[in-house]
Amino acid sequence: MRLGGLAVAVTISVAAVAACSDSTGSGGGGGHGNSxxxxxxxxxxxxxxAAAADTVVFTWVNASNSHNVTWLTGPGTLPTNSSTMTTxxxxxxLxxxxxxxxxxxxxxxNGTIVAQ
Incomplete structure (x- = not known):
């Protein structure tokens, strides 16, 4: 019986770890993305x-007030700043x-993007 209980505990542990994994790679702290x-x-x-030479897309999501993207630093000529908008x-x-x-x-x- 003890061996059966151990097998059940191991199975539950493996299932819990699998359920918590994120196969999409999204999450806080940045990552390779263009959005x-x-x-x-x-x-x-x-x-x-982001990959160098890729286009990065900024999307206004549920913004209750206006925002813009204004570039502060970067190599060479900076991209054109965005207009101020809510959507x-x-x-x-980059x-x-x-x-x-x-x-x-x-x-x-504020934000930071590293194009590699």
Whole structure:
């Protein structure tokens, strides 16, 4: 009987670990992605990484007030800043390097992208 109980415990443990895994690779702390959400006073994810020369898409999601993307630092010529909006998307093609950006309307709403 003890061996049967152990087998059940191991099976439950394996199932629990599998249920908690995330096969999509999404989550906090950044990752390889080309999509950044712009919502109520936050860019998500940040920091983020993207492949160099890829287009990064900023999407306004459930924003109850206006935001923009204004580039602060990066290699070479910076992308054109976005307009101020509450809905929609903005796209920027990034060469290799580290970029910082912020929303000029909301202090503390900052982001970083590393294009590799």
């Amino acid at each position: 950044i959400s712009v919502s109520n006073n936050v860019f998500d994810p940040t920091p983020d990484t 929609g998307t903005y796209k920027a093609k 060469a290799a390097g580290t970029y910082t950006f912020h929303c000029t309307i909301h202090s503390g709403m």
